[in-house]
Amino acid sequence: MKEWMIRLVFGLVACGLLADPVRAQNGAIDYSRSEFIILSGGPALRKWEDLRRPNEQHDRWWGNFIRSARIRVQQLRRAHGPAAQITWLVYRPAYEMRVPEDATRQADQPAAMSKIESVRDAYGLKLIYFSSGDDIITYLNSRPRRSIMNFEYFGHSNRDCFMFDYSAEISGASVAYLHESQLTRIRRGSFNPRATIRSWGCHTGESFSKFWKKAVGIPMDGALGKTDYSVIIDHVSLPRVNGSWSR
Secondary structure, three states: OOHHHHHHHHHHHHHHHHOOOOEOOOOOEOOOOOEEEEEEOOOOOHHHHOOOOHHHOOOOOOOHHHHHHHHHHHHHHHHHOOOOEEEEEEEHHHHHHHHHHHHHHOOOOOOOHHHHHHHHHHHOOEEEEEOOHHHHHHHHHHOOOOOEEEEEEEOEEOOOEEEOOOOOOOOOOOOOEEEHHHHHHOOHHHEEEEEEEEEOOOOHHHOHHHHHHHHHOOOOEEEEOOEEOHHHHHOOOOOEEOOEEEO
């Protein structure tokens, strides 16, 4: 085969490999072939949090990470329409533990799995329950090449990891998490180069987001400092960062 033909063949192969499967013929993003992923961690149990000082307690209301996700889903639906594929990953064990606790305490707006599933039904989401950080990695790695356009996390975190069950199994600790040391296992090719990545957890921008960018190749917006979920009470506002955002 002549040299110019070899170059042509390799050029066509390269173009195919670099083609964006979620981009329409006119160059616009085809949101019906893109995926938007929202990740919700679980709430703490009140039996542990009531041992803390009042101003240091978490999750007196169970739904911080559920309502925040719903608000974000509403924004995505308005921006990209009903055809956009939205996947909602929810850490189930913590909610299953919180439901009977709220029932015993006769809590106002008590936890209920049906309330989570009503969000799925109202907005046409793909709801997937998970129970470990490995589940998250497996799901991300299963996605078609360059299909993930958005990935956001609502939940407890520190500078080093997402903590899915903070103060659920153990007071002040987490046995289910995604640690920055695990991020190298995530397949880069699942993410579109134009993807937006953000963690709404506390302190993520202080270390975790740096490991994310190094491993995945796309920046993650993370908080420097704490995030305040109390503002979501208006059903419109997303959590507020009591510091600044960092990549």
